[in-house]
Amino acid sequence: PKQFLIGESCLIIMGELAAEQHAKYILTIEKKKDDVESVLMEHLRINGAYWGLTTLDILGKLSAVDQETVISWVMSCQHESGGFGGNEGHDPHVLYTLSAIQILALFNKIEVLDIEKVSSYVATLQNEDGSFSGDKWGEIDTRFSYVALCSLALLKKLYKINVEKAVRYIVSCKNLDGGFGCTPGAESHAGQIFCCIGALAITGCLHHVDKDLLGWWLCERQVKSGGLNGRPEKLPDVCYSWWVLSSLIMIDRVHWIDKEKLVKFILDCQDKENGGISDRPDDAVDVFHTYFGVAGLSLLEYPGLKAIDPAYALPVDVINRIFLN
Ligand SMILES: COc1ccc(S(=O)(=O)N2Cc3cc(C#N)ccc3N(Cc3cncn3C)C[C@H]2Cc2ccccc2)cc1
Numbered sequence: 001p002k003q004f005l006i007g008e009s010c011l012i013i014m015g016e017l018a019a020e021q022h023a024k025y026i027l028t029i030e031k032k033k034d035d036v037e038s039v040l041m042e043h044l045r046i047n048g049a050y051w052g053l054t055t056l057d058i059l060g061k062l063s064a065v066d067q068e069t070v071i072s073w074v075m076s077c078q079h080e081s082g083g084f085g086g087n088e089g090h091d092p093h094v095l096y097t098l099s100a101i102q103i104l105a106l107f108n109k110i111e112v113l114d115i116e117k118v119s120s121y122v123a124t125l126q127n128e129d130g131s132f133s134g135d136k137w138g139e140i141d142t143r144f145s146y147v148a149l150c151s152l153a154l155l156k157k158l159y160k161i162n163v164e165k166a167v168r169y170i171v172s173c174k175n176l177d178g179g180f181g182c183t184p185g186a187e188s189h190a191g192q193i194f195c196c197i198g199a200l201a202i203t204g205c206l207h208h209v210d211k212d213l214l215g216w217w218l219c220e221r222q223v224k225s226g227g228l229n230g231r232p233e234k235l236p237d238v239c240y241s242w243w244v245l246s247s248l249i250m251i252d253r254v255h256w257i258d259k260e261k262l263v264k265f266i267l268d269c270q271d272k273e274n275g276g277i278s279d280r281p282d283d284a285v286d287v288f289h290t291y292f293g294v295a296g297l298s299l300l301e302y303p304g305l306k307a308i309d310p311a312y313a314l315p316v317d318v319i320n321r322i323f324l325n
């Protein structure tokens with residue numbers, strides 16, 4: 001085992017991050033298109049591309065992919081409405097539109113977009129009460145508020161929507177436990193809490209959050225193995241290393257959890273021979289948990305990983321390039 005200093009304490013880790021194997025795993029699944037899981041994930045292939053490419057960038061390996069091929073495939077998923085589908089020829093949805101914008105941001109190629117057309121597609125999804133629908137079928141969920149606000153912020157087109165009403169709707173979904181649900185009165189869940197906190201962070205409205213009350217609910221997600229779960233009494237899962245941890249960071253309460261034990265939990269979920277990270281130790285790996293595991297380690301400042309922005313879920317250097325020049 002390797003030793004390295006985290007903060008003041010020296011930590012003996014049970015085997016370190018198998019970065020090379022994880023990069024190889026991501027690059028090979030890009031090639032496999034016809035095996036069963038790839039077909040299952042057909043409808044959200046553009047999400048899978050965002051998860052894989054962001055993992056490669058955090059590992060410092062984004063140059064291993066041919067960006068022209070990726071960019072032309074992403075653009076082939078654009079619908080004439082301006083929104084993006086999960087794959088070529090699929091119906092547009094705000095979830096896939098954000099993934100497209102995030103992928104182009106990774107390659108510093110947002111300018112290939114017709115920004116007016118894409119931002120107008122997203123803006124038309126805002127409802128009278130400030131909430132957002134995911135697509136033309138109208139389902140409302142605070143997930144879509146986050147995805148819409150994140151998309152418009154990255155395109156610098158927030159002025160196209162009513163931000164005050166968007167914030168008011170999100171605050172209307174706050175529960176007595178300090179958490180947030182998918183609609184007003186829905187129970188608190190870590191995934192929805194990430195979306196609501198991320199949206200409030202992007203709009204500069206985190207003053208609406210009771211940070212001690214929510215921080216308490218979030219730090220209670222850590223179980224004795226060091227992993228984080230999504231709700232009380234649930235099993236820990238690596239993807240909550242993102243939903244819970246990024247929320248704790250955004251409300252400045254990350255010191256309320258044991259970071260070293262969480263690092264160890266994530267490292268225990270690796271397949272160190274073939275690459276990839278699973279939801280919990282000894283389960284099957286997948287690109288989703290590989291991304292959220294590596295992104296979680298990045299939030300935990302694991303050595304050798306690029307820093308990721310907790311609100312935008314993109315590397316900090318990508319965010320600086322968009323907002324600071
Ligand atoms: C393996 O059964 C499944 C079940 C559902 C899905 S899904 O609806 O497409 N989706 C994305 C997802 C992708 C992969 C991968 N590769 C694996 C899982 C997973 N889940 C399921 C999951 C993760 N942790 C525990 N659970 C049960 C989340 C879900 C919803 C989601 C979509 C986009 C962004 C965030 C969350 C895919 C596979």
Ligand SMILES: [Zn+2]
Binds near residue numbers: 239240279289
């Ligand atoms: Zn999971």
